[in-house]
Each structure stands twice: as structure tokens, then as C-alpha cells.
Amino acid sequence: MIISSAKPFEEILEMLKNEDDIFVVGCNACAAKIHVGGEPEVLEMCKRLEDAGKHVVGWVIPSAACSVASFDSLVEKNPAIKDAKTILVMACGSGVSIVAGVVDVPVYPSNDTVSLGGRTQGEVVPELCAMCGECKIHYFGSVCPKSLCPKHLLNGPCGGSVNGKCEIDPEKDCAWELICNRLEKIGRLDLLDITWDAEETTEDSV
Template sequence: MIRSITQKKNDEEIEQLLNGFNRIFIIGCGTCTTLTRTGGEPEVQGLKKNLSGKGKMITGTLVVPVACDNLSQDFLSDFGSQIRQADALLVTSCAFGVQTIARQLKKMTVPALNTLFIGKETAYGTFDEICTQCGTCIIGETGGICPVTNCHKGLVNGPCGGTNHGKCEIDINKDCAWTLIYNRLKDMDQLDSMRKYQKPRNHLGEPKPGKFKLPEEENV
């Protein structure tokens, strides 16, 4: 399952972001950041303990099932007063959740995490980016491996000179995407796919910020 991959901000940055706010309500997320162990119940309780020790008053904590969905009326009636008492909300979801909460609650909202990428856990505690959502998918010709995401340079026509015995010159722990693609296409006897010239990527595939509407006849 794909997840929003996050990393905890360091304590100094969180302290600095909360400077001047004494009463804090902490919101965690029961989906991605629980699964990645960066913003579920244990991490929320850890922050509560840490910030309490630094003199902050924690008005309450809550781990919502999905922070990027609007908070339900049930949660708001159960926790509304604790949220209202707070000067600021500290959120341990990814940035999608932080933005949803900030928009809905209209309170000072502080992220406790940095959102890194959309990816998956490929080994315990190891997360890899899988798709950058470029809007112009070419993986039908690259053996199902995305070079736009997995090649450090996002090259679409083959490896650069920094390919290094199957690894990437920027990091010996990162695979060379084009070696992976080559090996897979070769196994499937489809190397001609790699010989095909890929035109320069169309950066207008989905310009930022992404916005897409289903055509009307399908949107019923």
C-alpha cells in the first residue's frame, strides 16, 4: 500500500515553531504516519511528554483515523473544548493532514513532521519513493520501473556515466534505475524498448498545482 512518507522534525525546530504558544493540542494520524511509526499514538504520547517537560500545557491529544479527511462532528463535539483551549495545534500527520486540519479548524497549526514523498515500506523501516506523479507515465516501455522517480537525474533515455556496478554514484545504497530497467527488459527479451528514443519529458503533463476533473460524462 502506498503511504505518505514522513520524518520527524527535530526538537529544536518544533520548539521554535511553538515559541509563544503555551497551550498545545496534539493531533496524530491513524493511517500513514501510524504505519510509518512517525505520528501515531506512541509518537503523540512521546511529544506530549517531551513538551510537558519543557513547560508547555497539553490541552489534549487525539489520533484521528485519517488526518487528510475532515474531522467528523463526533470528534469535534468530544474534543472541541480542548481544541478551543489550545493556542496552537501540533499535528503529526503528513502535510496533507496538516493542511486539512488547518483549513477546517482555522487555528494556528504546526506540523511536527516533514513530508518526504509518496512511497512504500520496502523492508522494515526502509521507505522508497515509487511514483512522482509526473502525469506522463512511460513505465510501459521501461519494464514497469519508473526512471523519472528512481533515477537521481530523472533520465528517460538510459543511464548516465554515474552508473556504478548497479548502484548510483550519488549513494552506494541507491540502485541505478537504468540497470534495474536494463536487467528486467533483458529478462523479458524486450531490450528494443530501451533503444527507442524518448522525447524530452512533457513537463505540462500536470502543471503545479495539480488539478484534475473527470470529463463530465464519466463524472456521474
């Protein structure tokens, strides 16, 4: 799941200051699940734009903004898009790009795309994968240091954590604290006996 956070409304208004006749495109996939692009958020956005003096010509929520086939597929859901002079997409950057590829008017993002994460037990979990293209997560108890450690350390903790919190971002748990706890839990602390070449991302047993 792509994790996005809603831009402050003032920032959206500033982006749209020279635009009008706005059509809002939501996303019924990730953005809906994390409440930054589903129907309640799209309706709220339309109302706030109208209240701010903008003309909203309509809105639509495709099943996934990153998987819109064509302009006609949006017209099918709401023909009002043909009157739009501007599109506001309430999805991740991928959704914004895909929608921009099928329309001939300026397209703006309402969200900031943050990370590749997930959702469990009703909670959104960000930064689970940095999409490195070479997955080694199983060596780390399936807790990815490439994504969760700000220093991207593959060969152990930097030593700066305090009470299990990251020295770079004390709001977050140290990735290596999580990794060690997980490896202990699954009985695979032996995996810590692997050294990594951070440049090559290859491993050598020691």
C-alpha cells in the same frame, strides 16, 4: 503511501517557541504505518512537549489527517481541541493543510514530507512515484526513473554510476540498474529500444 520523516524535536520546539496550549493531531494512515504519527509517537510527543514546559491540552488520531471532514469531527473525538491555541499535526503536509482548513488557530508540522512511496515486507520504500500526472512506469519495468533517478533520465543511464550506485547519491542504487535488472527479469529488455523526449514525455519506437 506518503513518506514523511520526523523533524528533530529541537526544530519542533523552535517552531513552537511562542506557542502554548498545544493540541496534537496524529494520523492513523501513512504516518502511523511509518511511525511518525501513530499513537506511540503522539503520546511520546505529548510527553516531550510537557517535559519541555509546554502545556498540551490533548491529542487525537483521526483515521487519516488528510481526510478530516470538519472541526466538529475532531471535537467529537476529543473536545479538548476547543481549548487549543496551537495545533501540532503529526502527518504529511497534506494532513497539515487539511487540519488547518478546519481550525482557527496556528497549525504546525512535526514531520517533513519526503516522497510518495510504499511499504513491503515490513520495510518502508521511499521515492516510488513523483506524481508527474502522466504515468509511463510500465515502459521501465514498473520502476520509475522520474522518481528514482536524480536526473530524471528517461532514455538510459547517465554513465556515471559506480558498482551499480548512483553518481549523485552513492547511497542509492542507480535507477537504471534497477530498471535494466527488472526488464531482464520479466523478459522485456526490448522496451529499452524506445527513445524518449524528456520535454514532451512521449515515446518513439526506433
